[in-house]
Amino acid sequence: MKVKDLIEKLEKFDPELEVLIANEDDEIIGLNNMVRFFDVSHVSSVHAETRRNDVERNVEFTFVGMPTKHSREFIFIDVVSQF
Template sequence: MKVKDLIDRLSKLDPQLDLYVVHDDIDHGPKVFYVDGVDTHHVETSRSDDGLHQVKFVTPSEGRKMAFIDVVDQF
């Protein structure tokens, strides 16, 4: 998802609502996270041999800039 798409979707909600993220773990059920902030980092992205996404944090000269949402599971 692009930042502009997230902004568009969020703009349709009540701006006073708290924001959470839900991850539906197949083995353990849904886990809820509180959105604690947003930031940018420079990263290299790739896929492992089994097709999983991999992200490596690098210096600005080595990678591309991406947006990240910081979440916490204790709130």
């Protein structure tokens, strides 16, 4: 999702509402839960180089301190499960 897409979705709501993030992925919530909620603790931008790992079937990120020839800038939203 792009920042503009997230802003467009959030603009439909009262700006004073709190943001709550939910996840239903068993690997994140555990076997005994149906859903787990998270609170946004920090938002920043980071530079990372990405690589597709076809064996693990995921994308791997290498975070770099400064922009490089192969890095991309991402918005990083840090969440915590205790709020």
